[in-house]
Amino acid sequence: MEEKKEMNVYLYVFILTSVTALILSLLYTSLNPIFEANKAEAKKKAILSCVPDSTIDLSNQESVTKAYEKVTMIAVSEQGEIYTNENLETINTLATGGAKKYKALAELDLANEEKKESSNRLYPVYKYENDESKYYIVAIRGNGLWDKIWAYIALEEDLNTIAGVYFDHKAETPGLGAEIKDSDKFKAQFINKKVFDGSRVAFTVLKRAKKGEHFVTGISGATITSDGVTDMFVSGMSYYKTYFSALKNQ
Amino acid sequence: MAETTVETKKKSGLLGKEDIKLLKDPLHSDNPITIQVLGICSALAVTGSVTKSLVMAVALIFVCAFASLIISILRNSIPSSIRMIVQLLVIAGLVQIVEIVLGAFAYTAYVELSVFIGLIITNCIVMGRLEAFAMGNNPKQALLDGIGNGLGYGWILVAMAVVRELFGKGTFMGWEIMNPLFAIVGGEYTLNNLMVLPASSLFVIGIFIWVQRNVDDELVDKS
Numbered sequence: 001m002e003e004k005k006e007m008n009v010y011l012y013v014f015i016l017t018s019v020t021a022l023i024l025s026l027l028y029t030s031l032n033p034i035f036e037a038n039k040a041e042a043k044k045k046a047i048l049s050c051v052p053d054s055t056i057d058l059s060n061q062e063s064v065t066k067a068y069e070k071v072t073m074i075a076v077s078e079q080g081e082i083y084t085n086e087n088l089e090t091i092n093t094l095a096t097g098g099a100k101k102y103k104a105l106a107e108l109d110l111a112n113e114e115k116k117e118s119s120n121r122l123y124p125v126y127k128y129e130n131d132e133s134k135y136y137i138v139a140i141r142g143n144g145l146w147d148k149i150w151a152y153i154a155l156e157e158d159l160n161t162i163a164g165v166y167f168d169h170k171a172e173t174p175g176l177g178a179e180i181k182d183s184d185k186f187k188a189q190f191i192n193k194k195v196f197d198g199s200r201v202a203f204t205v206l207k208r209a210k211k212g213e214h215f216v217t218g219i220s221g222a223t224i225t226s227d228g229v230t231d232m233f234v235s236g237m238s239y240y241k242t243y244f245s246a247l248k249n250q
Numbered sequence: 251m252a253e254t255t256v257e258t259k260k261k262s263g264l265l266g267k268e269d270i271k272l273l274k275d276p277l278h279s280d281n282p283i284t285i286q287v288l289g290i291c292s293a294l295a296v297t298g299s300v301t302k303s304l305v306m307a308v309a310l311i312f313v314c315a316f317a318s319l320i321i322s323i324l325r326n327s328i329p330s331s332i333r334m335i336v337q338l339l340v341i342a343g344l345v346q347i348v349e350i351v352l353g354a355f356a357y358t359a360y361v362e363l364s365v366f367i368g369l370i371i372t373n374c375i376v377m378g379r380l381e382a383f384a385m386g387n388n389p390k391q392a393l394l395d396g397i398g399n400g401l402g403y404g405w406i407l408v409a410m411a412v413v414r415e416l417f418g419k420g421t422f423m424g425w426e427i428m429n430p431l432f433a434i435v436g437g438e439y440t441l442n443n444l445m446v447l448p449a450s451s452l453f454v455i456g457i458f459i460w461v462q463r464n465v466d467d468e469l470v471d472k473s
Binding site for chain 1: 295298327328329331332335336339340343346347350351353354355357361365446447448
């Protein structure tokens with residue numbers, strides 16, 4: 001390359017990073033609303049996917065919107081206190097430890113709740129009600145092998161029998177840990193199993209499943225992810241215990 | 251190949267003979283995956299399904315083309331001591347653009363690919379072409395070289411995905427292929443689980459390289 005006069009390195013980097021940052025932030029601010037809408041839509045689909053209602057067509061946007069009208073959402077605390085959209089201000093006063101405040105209860109997100117002190121955390125309950133039956137869908141979150149895993153669990157009206165599950169993960173290995181999300185066979189095992197044994201969460205994912213209403217078989221080659229699912233059930237479900245027992249005594 | 255500055259200025263129409271060569275060479279005789287053996291990492295990771303690898307291919311073509319163009323435009327002003335940092339900044343910026351745009355307009359692909367989209371930043375093809383070509387050639391040639399290499403990477407990726415998805419899942423872009431096909435002769439296709447695992451890509455790449463060198467003798471290393 002021919003000899004040339006070079007610009008000051010610091011000035012060059014400053015200009016280049018500023019231009020890049022400007023372009024990216026403009027693009028981000030203009031496209032983020034669409035991204036957020038996509039995310040909300042995907043969440044609705046995830047929740048509805050654990051409801052055993054054959055009239056819901058998840059590939060059809062209209063059907064999803066229509067089915068989601070049958071869902072009402074509340075949030076509960078570990079002590080069993082119930083919060084609705086009208087308590088939004090109270091909910092936001094609980095947002096400590098750098099947790100983000102919500103503009104609507106529908107935004108409630110376990111990843112955000114985890115930032116709060118444990119006594120301030122809220123957990124979502126989605127009630128789905130059609131002509132024949134009623135399902136309670138709860139959200140749980142835990143650790144897989146590489147990163148977070150989370151799930152929606154639909155319970156029947158007895159608040160114990162599993163009606164459907166939805167799993168997702170951030171970075172589990174494809175073909176192994178990622179099978180919790182991809183394998184229909186794995187998910188099908190959960191249906192009609194029981195979460196609680198008395199007041200204790202007894203649900204367990206095992207290497208070789210024992211016959212019984214509390215057990216399912218894990219994924220071979222993904223022991224840590226499978227154990228993660230067990231831990232997620234044990235901790236996640238216990239937060240709902242007080243609310244569930246209050247509901248049953250009604 | 252890489253260091254040669256293209257000198258021919260005789261041009262017929264929009265693209266000269268040399269320009270066509272820049273586009274065409276990476277597709278076959280100078281393919282980034284099968285000949286240069288670059289970018290294997292993502293080739294292993296995303297070739298499990300055709301749709302995924304198509305999105306990945308388009309994303310890489312975009313990043314590779316525009317990174318080459320931008321670096322080539324800036325090439326005479328970049329202080330040599332921070333050459334690679336500037337290249338990295340341009341690539342990272344473009345990858346962010348891809349990620350934001352995918353998140354807004356192709357959400358499903360974004361969710362499935364998000365980790366790997368970020369990894370384009372470290373894809374050796376992009377930086378390799380910037381260092382080897384864009385730093386020493388004019389913007390038009392650099393753009394063509396970027397597109398050419400992106401395409402060369404992309405078509406191998408998609409071809410591998412076709413093989414892996416067909417045998418591993420029995421489908422093509424989600425459509426059932428194998429079972430209806432076997433049903434004609436009254437059989438049933440048993441899925442080849444090996445093809446689902448990333449390791450199978452190595453076999454598939456190996457077979458591609460073997461076939462390619464058998465078809466074109468000139469690619470075989472004579473020594």
